[in-house]
Amino acid sequence: MFDTHELGRRPGALQKLTRSVPAPKDLGIAGVIGTPEGVPVELALRLESVMEGVLITGTARAAAEGECVRCLEPLSQEVAADFQEMFSYHDADDRGRTRAEPAADAEYSEDDDRLFIEDGLFDLEPVLRDAVVLALPMQPVCRETCAGLCSTCGIRLDENPDHHHDAVDIRWAALQGLAETVKDGEKDNMGGAEAGVDEKQEK
Numbered sequence: 486m487f488d489t490h491e492l493g494r495r496p497g498a499l500q501k502l503t504r505s506v507p508a509p510k511d512l513g514i515a516g517v518i519g520t521p522e523g524v525p526v527e528l529a530l531r532l533e534s535v536m537e538g539v540l541i542t543g544t545a546r547a548a549a550e551g552e553c554v555r556c557l558e559p560l561s562q563e564v565a566a567d568f569q570e571m572f573s574y575h576d577a578d579d580r581g582r583t584r585a586e587p588a589a590d591a592e593y594s595e596d597d598d599r600l601f602i603e604d605g606l607f608d609l610e611p612v613l614r615d616a617v618v619l620a621l622p623m624q625p626v627c628r629e630t631c632a633g634l635c636s637t638c639g640i641r642l643d644e645n646p647d648h649h650h651d652a653v654d655i656r657w658a659a660l661q662g663l664a665e666t667v668k669d670g671e672k673d674n675m676g677g678a679e680a681g682v683d684e685k686q687e688k
């Protein structure tokens with residue numbers, strides 16, 4: 486909650502302030518990237534008094550944590566979210582309202598979206614939430630050049646720059662298969678030997 490009493494209601498009055506607030510729960514894009522609850526959010530605000538309310542312009546900065554969409558490694562980055570929002574006085578709203586019966590649903594929903602100053606206080610949290618979600622990447626990456634994971638075996642390619650699968654590997658696999666067949670033959674012989682041992686033990 487922020488106080489507008491110091492600002493006053495004289496149109497044109499300006500107030501700048503900075504404040505550090507703990508991040509509310511679920512600040513960010515759920516399951517993708519966000520600012521953990523309680524992490525400090527640095528706010529720089531400009532409050533401007535206008536006829537019908539207070540116009541808030543500001544920037545929020547905070548650390549955000551998520552996971553790279555390509556390589557799935559944890560990542561952290563700073564988010565800087567700009568916002569501008571009008572908070573209206575209730576009495577100004579009453580003055581602006583027509584005397585006709587409020588009928589259209591559209592008008593109601595428009596009213597619901599409006600933010601108000603209550604007893605000289607306004608709540609920045611919904612504005613902060615929207616701004617942070619917009620400022621965060623929908624597809625965060627640990628770095629722009631992240632090569633992600635090998636689609637064949639899932640190994641992280643940035644850590645294995647020479648990693649590849651190609652036709653040579655397939656032929657090699659065929660040779661390995663052949664080698665295993667030979668080994669199986671050896672195993673059969675071994676099995677025979679073991680069976681002999683077992684027979685001895687039984688005696």
Ligand SMILES: [Zn+2]
Binds near residue numbers: 555558626627628631
């Ligand atoms: Zn990555």
Ligand SMILES: [Zn+2]
Binds near residue numbers: 637639
């Ligand atoms: Zn691979």
